[in-house]
Structure formats: structure tokens, C-alpha cells
Amino acid sequence: MKRVPLPRLALGVYMVALMLPIYWLVILSLRSNEDIMSQLALWPHHPTLAKYIAIFNDPTWVHAFGISLSYVAINTVISVCVALPAAYAFNRYRFVGDKHMFFWLLSNLMAPTAIFAMPFFNLYYALGLFDTVWAVALAHCLFNVPVAVWILEGFINGVPREIDETAAIDGYSFPRFFIKIFLPLIANGIGVTAFFCFMFSWIEQLLATTLTSSNALPFAAVMRRSYSAAGMDWALLSAAGVLTMIPGALVIWFVRNHIAKGFALGRV
Amino acid sequence: MTEKPYNNAAWWMVLPVLVFVLFSAILPVMTVVNYSVQDAMAANHFFWNSDGWFRDLLNPSTDIGARFSDALTRNLAFSVLALLIEVPLGISVALCLPRTGRTVGPFLVVLALPMLIPFNVVGTIWQIFSRADIGLFGAALTGLGLNYNVTQNAVSAWSTIVVIDVWHWTPLVVLLSYAGLRAIPDAFYQAARIDGASRWATFAYIELPKLRRVLVLAILLRFMQTFMIYTEPFVVTGGGPGSATTFLSIDLVKIALGQVDLGNAAAMSLVYNLITITLCWIFYTIMTQLDSRGDS
Numbered sequence: 001m002k003r004v005p006l007p008r009l010a011l012g013v014y015m016v017a018l019m020l021p022i023y024w025l026v027i028l029s030l031r032s033n034e035d036i037m038s039q040l041a042l043w044p045h046h047p048t049l050a051k052y053i054a055i056f057n058d059p060t061w062v063h064a065f066g067i068s069l070s071y072v073a074i075n076t077v078i079s080v081c082v083a084l085p086a087a088y089a090f091n092r093y094r095f096v097g098d099k100h101m102f103f104w105l106l107s108n109l110m111a112p113t114a115i116f117a118m119p120f121f122n123l124y125y126a127l128g129l130f131d132t133v134w135a136v137a138l139a140h141c142l143f144n145v146p147v148a149v150w151i152l153e154g155f156i157n158g159v160p161r162e163i164d165e166t167a168a169i170d171g172y173s174f175p176r177f178f179i180k181i182f183l184p185l186i187a188n189g190i191g192v193t194a195f196f197c198f199m200f201s202w203i204e205q206l207l208a209t210t211l212t213s214s215n216a217l218p219f220a221a222v223m224r225r226s227y228s229a230a231g232m233d234w235a236l237l238s239a240a241g242v243l244t245m246i247p248g249a250l251v252i253w254f255v256r257n258h259i260a261k262g263f264a265l266g267r268v
Numbered sequence: 269m270t271e272k273p274y275n276n277a278a279w280w281m282v283l284p285v286l287v288f289v290l291f292s293a294i295l296p297v298m299t300v301v302n303y304s305v306q307d308a309m310a311a312n313h314f315f316w317n318s319d320g321w322f323r324d325l326l327n328p329s330t331d332i333g334a335r336f337s338d339a340l341t342r343n344l345a346f347s348v349l350a351l352l353i354e355v356p357l358g359i360s361v362a363l364c365l366p367r368t369g370r371t372v373g374p375f376l377v378v379l380a381l382p383m384l385i386p387f388n389v390v391g392t393i394w395q396i397f398s399r400a401d402i403g404l405f406g407a408a409l410t411g412l413g414l415n416y417n418v419t420q421n422a423v424s425a426w427s428t429i430v431v432i433d434v435w436h437w438t439p440l441v442v443l444l445s446y447a448g449l450r451a452i453p454d455a456f457y458q459a460a461r462i463d464g465a466s467r468w469a470t471f472a473y474i475e476l477p478k479l480r481r482v483l484v485l486a487i488l489l490r491f492m493q494t495f496m497i498y499t500e501p502f503v504v505t506g507g508g509p510g511s512a513t514t515f516l517s518i519d520l521v522k523i524a525l526g527q528v529d530l531g532n533a534a535a536m537s538l539v540y541n542l543i544t545i546t547l548c549w550i551f552y553t554i555m556t557q558l559d560s561r562g563d564s
Contacts, residue, residue, distance in 0.1 A: 010360070010361075010364050014364075018379070018435065018439070021393050021405070022393065024403070036402050037402065040402070082284040082288055086281055086282045088281060092273075093272055095277075101282065107544075107545045108289055108292075108293050111293075111496075111545075112498075112517050112544060113498070113517075114516075114520045114537075115296075118299075119297070119300055123296055138288075138291075138292065141289070199384055202384070203386045203387055205388045205499055206499065206521075210525075220389065223389070234402060241393060244385065248381070256376050259376055260450070263440060263444050
């Protein structure tokens with residue numbers, strides 16, 4: 001038998017530990033409640049998709065899933081579009097207050113969201129946006145716009161400034177240069193930024209649930225609602241939890257080679 | 269490299285960001301400032317309360333002051349503990365990851381998976397996983413004869429929240445360290461091999477200095493996230509038993525949205541935010557200094 005080197009073994013143990021809670025959720029979602037309560041089992045003996053079917057046939061769940069996806073999408077588009085020119089400006093020019101502005105953006109990213117729950121509620125209520133996807137999409141800009149500026153700035157930093165100068169000499173106007181030449185050069189960076197905006201908006205729940213009440217309830221809030229109703233439906237809760245992991249698992253595959261760079265905010 | 273050109277017209281490109289973030293940050297903060305200096309008697313009836321809320325909050329002999337300083341201590345202890353586990357663990361795992369090859373992609377995807385799960389679902393996963401009757405973790409610990417009960421026992425509740433945080437966010441440290449490690453040219457390792465450097469010397473003199481920048485970033489992000497932890501303890505322990513896991517954000521939401529005690533909540537928000545901004549500024553200064561020295 002070949003000896004397994006120690007680092008590989010340690011890595012294997014870590015990966016298993018990382019996956020175990022997720023695996024547990026998946027197998028609970030495939031069992032019935034009676035089965036779950038009767039015994040601990042390491043794999044489902046009588047796997048059933050009943051809970052998934054129940055969720056797909058319930059308009060409340062389906063609607064909530066759509067709500068979650070739509071505010072995440074709106075937020076991602078807004079954040080990336082707004083952040084692109086700003087990230088370019090921060091990287092290519094010096095201007096009055098640039099460093100302070102950059103730090104201020106960062107400080108918003110780090111501010112505890114709990115602080116904003118109550119004032120955001122008042123603000124969006126006054127604007128008549130309460131309980132719409134727009135309230136959540138705009139509220140998430142608080143941290144996603146700074147995230148997008150940071151990551152994009154790092155990626156833009158990797159594009160030599162000579163390219164901008166050459167394009168100017170070749171007679172490109174700035175907007176044409178930016179769209180035709182510059183954006184394709186940082187396409188990877190834009191993809192990674194969009195992924196991170198998606199991720200942070202998708203996992204945030206405190207604001208999403210504070211700013212909605214009935215029409216625009218996000219998926220996770222519907223999960224919480226099903227908590228109290230007639231005891232705990234563990235299997236249903238597990239199935240819903242598994243469904244919330246699917247969008248993330250799908251998009252992450254596309255950026256797998258760049259996530260590490262993205263987490264380092266584009267600079268390594 | 270030449271200096272960046274000085275051009276104030278660049279402000280026009282930053283303007284959209286400014287508008288969005290002003291709308292999301294300044295307006296709400298002004299509301300909080302407003303509440304923090306007034307006392308709401310009846311609806312829309314406010315009295316000037318000057319620094320009264322702040323004096324109460326920062327004086328540990330008042331009820332709210334004691335509550336705040338307890339939550340602050342608890343939260344700081346939690347953040348430090350989480351960092352002490354996550355940073356060494358994250359670096360070790362990153363060192364074990366293969367540098368190249370076909371397995372890298374799948375490894376990275378699996379590592380990032382916990383971070384893509386909504387916070388409350390993370391809570392649900394662990395709520396189930398740590399139960400003695402239906403959860404593997406809880407059943408295993410109880411099977412070992414430990415007195416493990418998240419809702420009854422403060423030690424269990426605390427350690428569970430720490431384990432959740434380590435499970436959820438160590439991958440962030442791993443990914444950052446891995447990105448830093450991959451940026452080290454092979455020539456450095458070859459030189460170390462020729463010099464006959466031990467594994468430990470290679471780590472201490474080549475890898476660790478190169479990791480400095482990403483590690484500062486990792487510590488900054490992790491510290492801030494643990495300092496504002498909310499959903500996981502909210503779902504798993506509800507801040508209990510007693511107030512054992514009532515961290516700052518949980519306490520704040522309880523005061524603001526639970527008791528609708530606006531003055532106290534607003535003063536607490538501002539002090540809380542001031543602490544995070546100060547800490548953030550310290551990290552940011554360290555990081556920009558590392559950048560300007562070219563330590564990347």
C-alpha cells in the first residue's frame with residue numbers, strides 16, 4: 001500500500017469536516033420527519049423527494065425564491081455599473097480627497113448591518129419602497145458598491161497605463177476607449193466582482209428581512225416563518241436550506257480560478 | 269513607475285458611487301444621530317436629551333451601561349478567539365493545498381461553498397447538526413459523555429458559535445493565504461532548496477513575509493465580521509442561555525427593534541460604529557503602508 005503523505009491526509013480530514021454539516025442537511029432533506037426522529041442514520045435508507053416536491057408546488061416558496069433572485073440581480077447590476085468608472089478613477093488619477101473617500105467606502109463595508117436596520121426601515125418606508133425588491137436591492141448597495149470598487153480597482157491595477165495612453169494617441173474618445181478596449185481587458189475582473197456582489201447580497205438576511213413584510217419576502221424569511229407553524233418540520237427546512245445553496249454552487253464554478261484573487265480584493 | 273496624474277475631473281467618475289453610498293450611509297446615520305440626542309415621549313414628540321444617552325451607555329453602573337460593556341467584552345473575546353483559531357488553521361490548510369494540477373479547481377469550489385450559504389441557513393444547518401436527537405455533532409458529543417446542550421449550557425452555546433464561525437469562515441483565510449502563496453515565484457523555493465533550508469525556515473523566511481499583506485486583509489475582514497456577528501447566534505442560541513451569547517449586534521437589535529428603545533439604541537449604534545471605524549482605520553493604515561513599501 002502506498003503511504004499517504006501527511007499534508008494530503010490533513011487536507012482530506014479538513015475537507016471532510018467542512019462538508020459534513022452540508023452532507024447532513026442534504027440527507028435530512030431526503031428523509032421523512034418520522035424517519036428523522038426515529039433514528040440517526042449516516043445515509044437515507046428510504047430516500048424521498050417529497051419535501052422538494054412540496055416546495056415546488058407551493059406558490060409562496062416559489063415566489064420567494066424569485067424575489068430573492070431578483071433583488072440580488074438588480075443589486076449586482078447596479079453595483080458593478082456604478083463601481084466601474086469610480087474604480088477606474090481611483091486607480092488612474094489623484095484628486096482632492098481620494099484617499100479619504102476610499103477609506104470612507106471601506107468603512108461602510110465594515111459597518112455592522114444591525115446599525116442600519118432601524119434607520120433603513122424608516123427611510124424605505126418614507127420613500128414608499130418598503131416591502132419591494134427595490135428596497136432590498138438599494139439597501140445592499142451599502143456594502144456591495146464598496147466591495148465592487150475595491151475588487152475592480154485591484155483588477156484595473158493590473159492593466160498597464162500605457163494602454164490608455166496609446167488609445168488616446170490613436171484617437172479614441174474616452175467613452176469609446178472605455179467600452180471597446182478597456183472593459184474587455186478587465187472582463188475577468190468584472191465577472192469576479194459580479195460573483196462577489198451576488199454572494200454578499202444572497203447571504204445577507206438581516207436587512208432583507210427587516211425591509212420586507214409580505215409581498216417581497218425573501219426565501220430565507222419564508223423559511224423562518226415555517227419554523228413555528230405546527231412544530232418543526234425538519235425535513236422541509238432542510239430541503240429549503242439545500243435549495244438556497246444551489247445558486248451559489250452554480251455560479252461559483254465559473255469563477256473558480258479567480259475566487260482567490262477576488263477575495264484578495266484583486267491584488268495579490 | 270511614474271506618478272498618477274492629478275485630475276479633479278475624476279470626481280465625475282466617482283460621483284455615482286458617492287450618490288449611492290451617501291443615500292445608504294449618511295441619511296440613516298443622521299437619523300441615528302437624531303435619535304441619540306433626543307427622547308421620544310409620544311409619537312413625533314421629541315425632547316432634547318443632549319449627551320444623556322451617551323453618559324448612561326458609557327457608565328457601567330447604569331443598567332444599559334453594564335449591558336453594553338458586557339456585550340462588548342463578550343464580543344471582543346469571541347473575535348479574538350475566532351481569529352486565534354482561524355488564522356493558523358487557514359494558513360496550514362493553504363500550505364497543504366496543491367499548488368497546481370487538476371484538483372485545484374474542485375478544492376477551491378468546495379472551500380468556498382460554506383461562504384455561499386445564506387447566514388440563516390448556516391444557522392439552521394448547525395441548529396440541526398448540534399441537536400443531540402437528530403444531529404450528528406450533538407449526538408457524537410453526547411455519545412462521548414459530554415454534557416452538551418446548546419440551549420441550556422453556556423459553555424456548549426459558546427463553543428458551538430465558535431465552531432460555526434470556524435467552519436463558516438476559515439475557508440476565507442485559506443483562500444486569501446492560498447492566493448498569497450501562489451504569487452511566490454518558484455525561484456524562491458529553488459533558492460531555499462539549494463541553501464538547504466528546512467521546511468520551517470522556508471515558511472518563516474519566504475512564505476510568511478510574502479503572506480503579510482493578505483494576512484492583514486484576512487484579519488481585518490475576519491475581525492469585522494466576527495465583531496458584527498448576528499444571524500448565527502440569533503438562530504442557534506437566540507443569544508442565550510441567559511445572555512451568554514448576546515453579542516453586540518444581537519443586543520442592539522433587541523434594544524432597537526424589540527424594546528423600541530430608540531435613544532439607547534441610537535447611542536449604542538454610534539459608539540459601536542465608532543469602534544469599528546477606528547479599528548478599521550488602524551488596519552487600513554497598516555495595509556497602505558505595506559503597499560507603499562512594495563510588500564505585496
